[in-house]
Amino acid sequence: MIKIQYSAEVEAARAAGGAIVALESTIITHGMPFPQNVEVAAQVEQDVRDAGATPATMVVIDGVLHVGLEADTLQSLGQMTNVAKLSRADFAACIATGGTGATTVAATMIAARLAGISVFATGGIGGVHKGAEDSFDISADLMELAQTPVTVVAAGAKAILDVPKTLEVLETQGVPVIGYGQDSFPAFWSATSDLAAPLRMDSAADIARAHKMRVSLDLPGGQLVANPIPADAEIPADELAPIIAQAQSEADAQGVSGKGVTPFLLQRIFELTEGRSLVANIALVRNNARLASKIAQELLKI
Structure with a gap:
């Protein structure tokens, strides 16, 4: 027990x-x-x-x-x-x-x-790693979203991942991916990306109602609410792209694999951005906590 x-x-x-x-x-x-x-x-x-x-x-x-x-x-x-x-x-x-x-x-x-x-706030979810077609490295977070009835508020998937494949797996697993207040799927440290959010909702009340409706329909799994990082804290995607690529190249050259990949990449990105990535990370987690709190309150009203 x-x-x-x-x-x-x-x-x-x-x-x-x-x-x-x-x-x-x-x-x-x-x-x-x-x-x-x-x-x-x-x-x-x-x-x-x-x-x-x-x-x-x-x-x-x-x-x-x-x-x-x-x-x-x-x-x-x-x-x-x-x-x-x-x-x-x-x-x-x-x-x-x-x-x-x-x-x-x-x-x-x-x-x-x-x-x-029913509501959980985090930074970013795990997902499909680059090269997963060879390594089969896919985070358990995606399967958890498919079976556990919790609404998760995150700033999208971590930008070091293969985000298009991550969205494909979530779609296959029937997980609602809700862009909060925008049509673009947020890219963790960056508020927007060139990927569309599958769904869009502009209020915590709508997200709460969707959560309750899934329960009423007896649908397994939760929801992913993709909440963009505040604009004043973001690192633009075009600035981050070459930094992520450099970190990934270094990881490949050094033979970093498995569970060691994510911490290696995050540390190198921290170094290459001179600490800005951590500042952005803290800002987005706090932003997600605030939205999650609103959703949790709205759930009590339904």
């Missing part, structure tokens, strides 16, 4: 029937160094509160699923080492063996479902 520990704040929101937004924890353990990781996580949680909802950061500690973090737990998590990075494949094993692991998009969706939380 899984043991779930709710933070006092989340427990109070559950009792009051308040809006709750799930947040992942890999940004804390694998995204940036201490103390910046804790500072950013705390800021994102505060953004959720300021927008009228309660944050529920997910993490597994000593085999216990934490839904929401107390301040001291967040501080401790930010300084932990050798924390596993959990996805669908290893989520249960970590809990069963009393392990400690941070949740990716897929694992956070599973945790949110277990806790009865």
